[in-house]
Amino acid sequence: KQEVTQIPxxxxxxxxxxxVLNCSFTDSAIYNLQWFRQDPGKGLTSLLLxxxxxxxxxxxxxxxxxxKSSGRSTLYIAASQPGDSxxxxxxxxSGAGSYQLTFGKGTKLSVIP
Amino acid sequence: xxxVTQTPKHLVMGMTNKKSLKxxxxxxxxxxxxxxxxxxxxxxxxxxxxxxKLSINESVPSxxxxxxxxxxxxxxxxxxxxxxxxxxxxxxxxxxxxxxxxYFGPGTRLTVT
Numbered sequence: 191k192q193e194v195t196q197i198p199x200x201x202x203x204x205x206x207x208x209x210v211l212n213c214s215f216t217d218s219a220i221y222n223l224q225w226f227r228q229d230p231g232k233g234l235t236s237l238l239l240x241x242x243x244x245x246x247x248x249x250x251x252x253x254x255x256x257x258k259s260s261g262r263s264t265l266y267i268a269a270s271q272p273g274d275s276x277x278x279x280x281x282x283x284s285g286a287g288s289y290q291l292t293f294g295k296g297t298k299l300s301v302i303p
Numbered sequence: 304x305x306x307v308t309q310t311p312k313h314l315v316m317g318m319t320n321k322k323s324l325k326x327x328x329x330x331x332x333x334x335x336x337x338x339x340x341x342x343x344x345x346x347x348x349x350x351x352x353x354x355x356k357l358s359i360n361e362s363v364p365s366x367x368x369x370x371x372x373x374x375x376x377x378x379x380x381x382x383x384x385x386x387x388x389x390x391x392x393x394x395x396x397x398x399x400x401x402x403x404x405x406y407f408g409p410g411t412r413l414t415v416t
Binding site for chain 1: 307309344345346348351359391393395401402404405406407408409410412
């Protein structure tokens, strides 16, 4: 059974810092991996989708990498801003014939002005 | 337009009430999903509709009854709920039922009294 772990559970950084969020998964047979952000009490916003054949994907100040063989992905946020404060969730599509997202528990990011 | 809309935003209902949640997307997606999210937990998949047919039911109690009237609409009918069913209910859609990027709505905050 696929398990997704995100470390740390919470992170607090001063504004302007570059930061890295980590995601690991136990079964490397994934189809792709999706990063989301969630503001308190709100829905999920899709940030990036990385296909299993890709190594990285970029959108603005965000860069996500995928190392399928080691079961890891990172989300790099450059020049963090207070508006980046949210919970970041990693989710993988995996399982032969089972196209379902398995979510990590998320990293709660606080960017201090 | 990558918007999924959900109504209502908030719902309070008694255990004997019948209510419905509504979800709508106009992206031409053929897969739609219902998730349940408890506080500080990741979303849990409840149902998947593919081409307007129920394809996955994650052993959800019968007091939750999904309906897909057409390819743009997804409803979740609620009846005789329990207080532990209080949660954020999220709708999502994707191009098709498979390893495609999922787009989430803002959710309905449900409180069962």
